[in-house]
Amino acid sequence: MTSRLQEAEVIVWDRLSPFGQAQSFRRHNTIYTPTQPAQTLYLLMSGQVGLHLASREGRLLTMRVVEERQAFGLSVFERDATYDTFAEALTPVRVLAVPRSEVLQAMAEDGTLAMAMLELLGQQRMIVSRRIEEVAFKSVPARLASVLLEMSETQQVAAPQPNRLPRRTHQQLADMINAYRETVTKVINQFRDARLLDVDSSGITLLNPSRLRELAQS
Structure with a gap:
């Protein structure tokens, strides 16, 4: 992980983890889908989570595998947004679920947190764009x-x-x-x-x- 992204992950974890409620998911459980309103940000305490897109043929394309102490569900701070991927527990996982209202309030009060969230969302969008382009042409x-x-x-x-x-x-x-x-x-x-x-x-x-x-x- 680059130092800038690692710093952003640390900021998001440190500032938002106090607002999270612990939840557990079994392996292969779906945590959210692209049709769901983005109402919760997740901080991964243990395990691995896959973020997928699905083709029309039903095949999954994994955008990213989330590791411990990383955030996912980053669409949560966009207005009227739904999640942009499927999130699947690849192993048994434990997360901290942070409500959207808490995320937005914390971002409004903390410019450093807001910039860190934008950094992580920008990185995820770049990965999605790159992955789709590579599948098409490489x-x-x-x-x-x-x-x-x-x-x-x-x-x-x-x-x-x-x-x-x-x-x-x-x-x-x-x-x-x-x-x-x-x-x-x-x-x-x-x-x-x-x-x-x-x-x-x-x-x-x-x-x-x-x-x-x-x-x-x-």
């Missing part, structure tokens, strides 16, 4: 390289290391780039053989980010 290796680099910039792990990413299943990665799991497995094996990355039980290490950037642009 090959699977290019899309996978791009999403791995994006994760290295925007994801926070428990013990941060350079170019170290949280663990993702091949299906989760496939959902993030609109590809079949078998194709993603084949490309990951190609990347490993080329010493571009390494995968173990706890995560992914990018061994050659420069080459991955070249692939992402191809």
Whole structure:
């Protein structure tokens, strides 16, 4: 995660967590859908949450995987807005649910919080736009390289290391780039053989980010 985004996440958590009510969701539970009015901001205490778009054919495209101490449901401060994605519990999760009224009041009283919320919403909108463009115009290796680099910039792990990413299943990665799991497995094996990355039980290490950037642009 870049320092600016990380700072924004910390500000949002610190300023809004006192207003949150603890809630729990089981794995695969839907937390919200794009048809629901955005009345609650969520702060993730534990687990992982996937933010998805659905195609007309019913396939899911994962925009982002939310990690602990990150916020989601950012449409909450837009007027008359609905949520812009599906939010699904990828694991058992615990969240702090902050009512929209509390978010708006806190933002009105705290300019630093308002700027942090805008920073996070802008980042999410940029990810959505980039992901849709890449699915339309890039090959699977290019899309996978791009999403791995994006994760290295925007994801926070428990013990941060350079170019170290949280663990993702091949299906989760496939959902993030609109590809079949078998194709993603084949490309990951190609990347490993080329010493571009390494995968173990706890995560992914990018061994050659420069080459991955070249692939992402191809």
